[in-house]
Amino acid sequence: MTTTKWMVKNGTFAVLEENRTVLRGYMVVENDRITYLGEEEPIVEEGTEIIDGTHLFFLPGLVNTHGHAAMSLLRGYGDDLALQVWLQEKMWPMEAKFTSDDVYWGTSLSVLEMIKGGTTTFVDMYDHMDQVAKVVQESGMRGVLTRGVIGLCPPEVQQQKLDEAVAFAKDWHGKADGRITTMISPHAPYTCPPDFIEKFVQASHDLNLPLHTHMSETETEVAQNVKDYGLRPVAHLEKLGMFSRPTLLAHAVHLTDEEIEVLAKHQVAVSHNPGSNLKLASGVARVPALLKAGVTVSLGTDGPASNNNLDMFEEMRLAALIHKGVSGDPTAIPASEALRMGTVYGAKSAFLEDIGTLATGMKADMIALNTDQAHFLPRTDYISHAIYSASAKDVEHVWVDGKQVVKNGASLTLDEERIRREAQRAFERLTTL
Amino acid sequence: MTTTKWMVKNGTFAVLEENRTVLRGYMVVENDRITYLGEEEPIVEEGTEIIDGTHLFFLPGLVNTHGHAAMSLLRGYGDDLALQVWLQEKMWPMEAKFTSDDVYWGTSLSVLEMIKGGTTTFVDMYDHMDQVAKVVQESGMRGVLTRGVIGLCPPEVQQQKLDEAVAFAKDWHGKADGRITTMISPHAPYTCPPDFIEKFVQASHDLNLPLHTHMSETETEVAQNVKDYGLRPVAHLEKLGMFSRPTLLAHAVHLTDEEIEVLAKHQVAVSHNPGSNLKLASGVARVPALLKAGVTVSLGTDGPASNNNLDMFEEMRLAALIHKGVSGDPTAIPASEALRMGTVYGAKSAFLEDIGTLATGMKADMIALNTDQAHFLPRTDYISHAIYSASAKDVEHVWVDGKQVVKNGASLTLDEERIRREAQRAFERLTTL
Structure with missing residues (x-):
């Protein structure tokens, strides 16, 4: 394989180091890795491709650590409803009709939005996961994929679903030049009986893969857990052995101090x-309490039907804003910490070691924002601007594994027009079934 | 004057009527007014300019009802700091150095961001207001302008500032083809002694102009008001006669049930x-309690140094999101109500009767979003998409008073490149003084 080598000249890079958050200078990428990042201009071979970084701010690609991409087909289909009405009358009846084709186009629509908006890695928990993997392959994105299993069914159906989840995790781990990794996912403690969850823990051991589940999203489900099992969800999952394995929990909204300590431990x-x-x-x-306790906290959009977009800049901004407003502490989650949540803590949460940071030796998963715009001025603090002012649509270029996938705001890997048309067609078919 | 007439064909319009939120059809604009909006194609003269609305979603221009535009020069200059540190060490020393030239370029930078992002009207409270008025004139935007006066100074300086505020309000009200209106603004109960506030109330009577002030932004200032005057801010301002005049209060974060009743009354x-x-x-x-009591609640960005952007889509989304999360009620502030807050309630708050709604007879202050994008699909509910998915950068075209001021995302009235350069230069000068 010949080496592909290129260099950014006069760029501004978010490095988030102890003593400096931003570096102005040069970056060299060879194949899938950053091989140089520094203030001094390096000597490169004549003919090396040069990207002028003068008006670009480079960030690590954003990592979306929880979602259900195919649910973009239900964006705006039910909003501003009580949770149970939304689920039972809107989401579940429609999702029951999803074919693998729907999952393919719904995921494509989400991946298109994510990749153009600066997300280079996404964690996805859904069904028909072969289709999701196919979209990851085609798009050039990085995906951490897992078949989420709801266990409210007879034992033989449970086993069949588990087998399917295990087969998917085995088959696809490491595929797409290593851009796909997999996890093992019981959907939630309230949708999976204890003995069923233990089987996932065992599978996680056997396959040496991490676990991912929903936990303590609502107060109701915490109360139900206490009622059913005499334990709050953290103690319940700890007892089932889940935390003996690397685990990523989605939501964890309702936690006691003791539960935070257990997660940190x-x-x-x-x-x-x-x-x-x-x-x-x-x-x-x-979140401020979790971070203080040393828990790795990253950011996810969740499914596009409950968000309703996949703009990780918005999630970083929300993380930086709401915890200040609710706690009354304006120093809670500063901009640099919100950016870490969207990048390096995201990588850690997705159990990926060589993405999430711009540094020599890391994978070149990277995005560039156009700073030649009113809301990036004056040039005071680009980290602040990225968190408090920027949005998905400020993303000009995106690279994954050193390969450019978005250039001047347009996808180089996906057929945008076709995806939009097919996603709309899929939704219309679902509503007329 | 000859009539300028144009028509939108096959557009989707946010009408927010009782029985339908969206209308698909035709709109005719003559000079500054909407003269037709309906499903039937109207007969127009041959040669009438036609805009193809097929992939556009038309909304009333957004109304930003509180801000200090010139503070964009301090965007990112101090973030994630305790309020008093931010004010005393960062904002006030810099603002003290602002010249009228700085106010001109800072306001231009903000107006550029606002107008391209779909805000057609902004309320602005600052100093050197002649410069702000000049920017409104040049940009084609609509401005509700007021010289905010801090009264922590000797009586003769107070009087001089009041005279200045009154002169500005008189001179500019109705200027720029009526796009400029004015208000009278004591800065806040904690920065203006009671007798000084009474002079503003008198001036508001004499000039027949509304009042605008900051109130109850922090708990500290409410406690201080009680300590200084034996009353919470609402009772205090009521006693000073403020609410005998049309009044717009910024913030009103800390309110009792009784205070909400007084505001409604x-x-x-x-x-x-x-x-x-x-x-x-x-x-x-x-906010949910205020709306329930019948209070007109609109949305403002506040100054760009404490936001840090001027994207009114973000404020609408925040309004729709945070009150659900904090109250635990997912039906709190639905998308259509958030859109009303950003448009028709904004117009009402700014005391403008003929903007804020798309309907025959109203002023043609209007924006069009590009819906041919992943995050606007599927075509389920455009009001939901506008609130939960859209951002400033989805704005394709903007009209104020029937005149196009933004076309294909570019300003037709402002020199973008020059404004960016001059704003940066102004900031650099301020830091080296």
Whole structure:
């Protein structure tokens, strides 16, 4: 394989180091890795491709650590409803009709939105996951994929679903030049009986893969857990052995101090989904307390039907804003910490070691924002601007594994017009069934 | 004067009527007014300019009801700090150095961001207001302008400032083809002694202009008011006669049930500034209770140094999201109500009768979003998409008074490149003084 090598000249890079958050200078990428990042101009071979970084702000690609991409087909189909009405009357009847074709086009629509908006890695928990994997392959994005299993069914159906989840995780782990990794997912403690959850823990051991589940999204489900099992969800999952394995929990809105300590002790990661938690009125997660306890907290959009967009800049901004407003402390979650939640903590939550940071040796998963715009002025603090002013649509270029996938705001890998048309057609078919 | 007439064909229009929120059809604009809006194609003269609305969603221009536009020069200059540190060490020393030239370029930078992002009317309270008025004139935007006066100074300086505020309000009211209106603004109960506030109430009577002030943004200032005057701010301002005049209050975060009743009784309007209130950790205003009591609640960005952007779509989304999350009620402030807050309630709050709604007879202050994008699909509910998915950068065209001021995302009235350069230069000068 010949080496592909290119260099950014005069760029501004978010490095988030102890002593400096931003570096102005040069970056060299060879194949899928950053091989140089510094202030001094490096010597490169004649003919090396040069990208002028003068009006660009480079960030690590954003990592969306919880979602259900195919649900974009239900965006705007039910909003501003009580949770149970929304689920039982709107979401579940429609989702029951989803074919693998629907999952393919719904996921494509989401991946198109995510990749153009600066998200380079997404965690996805859904059904028909082969289709999701196919979209990851085609798009050039990085995906951490898992078949989420609801266990409210007879034992033989449970086993069949588990087998399917295991087969998917085995088959696809490491595929798409390593851009696909997999996890094992019982859907939630309130949708999976204890003995069924234990089987997922066993599978996670056997396959040496991490676990991902929903936990403590609403107060109701916490109360139900106490009623059913005599334990709050954290103690319940701890007892079932879940935290003996690397685990990523989605939501974790309702936590006691003791539960936070348990999560910290076992190094359990949390995917905070502020947009979805607010929209569904689930509450405000105790993120400052989690971070203080040393828990890795990253950010997720959740499904596009409960958000309703996949703009990770918005999730970073919400994380930086709501915890200040609710706690009364204007220093809670500063801009640099919100950016870490969207990048390096995201990588850690997704159990990926070599993305999430711009540094020599890391994978070149990277985005560039156009700073030649009113809301990026004056040039005071680009980290602040990225968190408090920027949005998905400021993303000009995106690279994954060193390969450019978005250029001047347009996808290089996906047929945008076709995806929009097919997604609309899929939705219309679902409503007429 | 010859009539300028144009028509939108096959457009989708946010009408927010009792029985339908969206209308698909035709709109005719003659000079500054909408003269037809309906499903039937109207007969127009041959040669009438036709705009193809097929992929556009038309909304009333957004109304930003509280801000200090020139403060864009301090965007990102101090973030994530305790309020008093931010004010005393960052904002005030810099603002003290602002010249009228700085106000001109800072306001231009903000107006550029606002107008391209779909805001057609803004309320602005600052100093050097002649410069702000000049920018409104040049940009084609609509401005409701007021010289905000801090009264912590000797009586003769107070009088001089009041005279200045009155002169500005008199001179500019109705200027720029009626696009400029004015108000009278004592800065806040904690920065203006009672007798000084009474002089503003008198001036408001004499000039027949509304009042605008900051109120109850923080708990500290409410406690201080009680300590200084034995009354909470609402009773204090009521006693000073303020609510005998049309009044717009910015913030109103900390209110009792009784205070909400008083505001409703006197038809006082409130500018809710969710982004700023969260970022400065002021708290979460009781917006659902205010709306329930019949108070007109609109939305404002506040100054760009405490937000840090001027995207009114974000304020509408924040209003729709945070009150659900904090109250636990997912039906709180539905999408259509958030859109009303950003449009028709904004117009009412700014005391403008003929903007804020798309209907025959209203002024043609209007924006068009590009719906040919992933995050606007499927075509389920465009009001939902506008609130939960859209951002400033989805705005394709903007008209004020029937005149197009933004076309294909570019300003037709302002020199974008020059404004960016001069704003940066102004900031650099301020830091080296």
